Amino acid sequence: MSAPYTTLPEFKYVRPKSLEEALKLLKENGDAAKVMNGGVGLIGFMKERLVEAQYIVDIKGIGELKKIEYVPGKGLLIGATVTGNELLEFFEKNPEVREKFRALYEAASHMADAILRNRGTIVGNILEGLPYVDMSGPAVLFDAEVHAVSLEGERWLPVDGLVLGPAMTQLFPGEIVTEILFKEPPAGSKSTYIKLQSRTEYGIVNLSALLSNAGSPGKRDVRLVVTAATQLPYRAREFEENLKKAERIDDVLEQEAEKLANSLDVIEDPYASAEFRKHLIKVLTIRAFKTLSR
Ligand SMILES: Cc1cc2nc3c(=O)[nH]c(=O)nc-3n(C[C@H](O)[C@H](O)[C@H](O)COP(=O)(O)OP(=O)(O)OC[C@H]3O[C@@H](n4cnc5c(N)ncnc54)[C@H](O)[C@@H]3O)c2cc1C
Known part of the structure; x- marks a missing residue:
């Protein structure tokens, strides 16, 4: 590959500690700012000049986005910065939940490899929007919805219809997905x-x-x-x-x-x-x- 596609353009990198700070940074910098999660997809897109970003807001330092919780009757809530490996560890410790969401477990086990799963997140994988990403199928299967938050408000969006193409989604600039809910499957399924x-x-x-x-x-x-x-x-x-x-x-x-x-x-x-x-x-x-x- 020739030089422009292996080098990153210059950008400013910030790692806010709170969701509010991240939302303010996104608002102040408009279209020039992009959310970085694991960064596996985003950095690749930037190298290929498919995504332009002068300002990278890395959300991995925001503690409240790192959570996994199973709520009986409601479903499995996964915070935005939860990686593939963290989800697999949760399933190892919670075999009953794993069986309820078996397709998600099997897909997470196949998401890239163990090294990439250490960085790549469930939410980032879906929002990357490439056809082959492994998390989008189970998300649509379990009628998953993402919680999108901005300084203007918050909303829940179904994953079915969320993605429009590579790095293109229905999210507005300034919105951060804070969590995803995989809904409780039918009993005995x-x-x-x-x-x-x-x-x-x-x-x-x-x-x-x-x-x-x-x-x-x-x-x-x-x-x-x-x-x-x-x-x-x-x-x-x-x-x-x-x-x-x-x-x-x-x-x-x-x-x-x-x-x-x-x-x-x-x-x-x-x-x-x-x-x-x-x-x-x-x-x-x-x-x-x-x-x-x-
Ligand atoms: C060699 C290689 C092999 C791979 N093999 C596979 C594979 O087999 N299966 C597979 O599924 N994937 C594979 N991938 C892709 C990889 O798994 C994804 O790039 C990764 O999961 C993306 O997650 P991330 O957290 O790094 O997202 P990022 O790269 O940080 O973000 C992806 C996109 O989502 C946006 N975004 C992320 N989080 C948020 C948020 N909370 N709110 C708003 N916007 C957000 C970013 O702005 C960006 O546009 C492979 C990648 C590589 C490099």
Whole structure:
């Protein structure tokens, strides 16, 4: 790679100790300021000149953003600066919560590697907005919402629809995501994450799937999110509805998985053709729901 893409432009770096101070710094510096979390994504974007920032507000020193809490009936609250490794440690100590949010646990175990997971955060991973990031699928699967705070006020935003592309989101300049809530899954549900990689750590097709009450059409819950194969996370609503109302999942699974795969506008790149990705979506969807209904 040539020089401009391996060097960082000059910028001013600040590491506020409180959320209020960080919000003030963002407001004062407008579009020139960017939030830095783990920095794994942001620094890369800056080197590639995909993101311009004259002012970096590093939020890692803000103590209140470093928390993980499971609230029965509500869900799993994860503070903005919680890293992949910290989430995995929490799951090791709380196996019941891990099983409730199994797809999130499996995805976090596959997020890059142990060194990157030491810095990369759950929230930063989602907001990075690249198609293959591992946290976005489980976030959409568990109807997650982020808490966005600015000097003007606060709001909760669903992760489904939050991301618009690489480093592009529905957040306003001046807003900081302080936490993310992965909502309590249906009682007795099982979930899983399947990541299919090709020569790199990035997935070419990632699936997040959830199933409850497999044997009872009236009570059954079915959820499926496709990532990595599509530019943005795709919640397969029509597939979910058709599986929910089927008398037996096995009767319709193959046909619905094929319909889903053919309906998607998938990525074509040097790692996998669109045709291969569609084939994988079909095969892996069948595998996910066969495993979950066992
Ligand atoms: C070699 C390599 C391999 C990788 N492999 C994988 C992989 O296999 N799977 C995977 O999922 N990822 C992978 N990644 C990506 C990596 O996991 C992400 O870059 C990282 O998780 C991003 O998190 P971060 O905390 O570093 O975010 P940052 O880089 O700090 O931020 C990312 C973006 O989100 C914004 N942002 C972050 N936090 C907030 C907040 N609280 N409020 C408002 N805006 C915010 C930033 O301004 C920036 O635009 C890989 C990266 C590298 C370099």
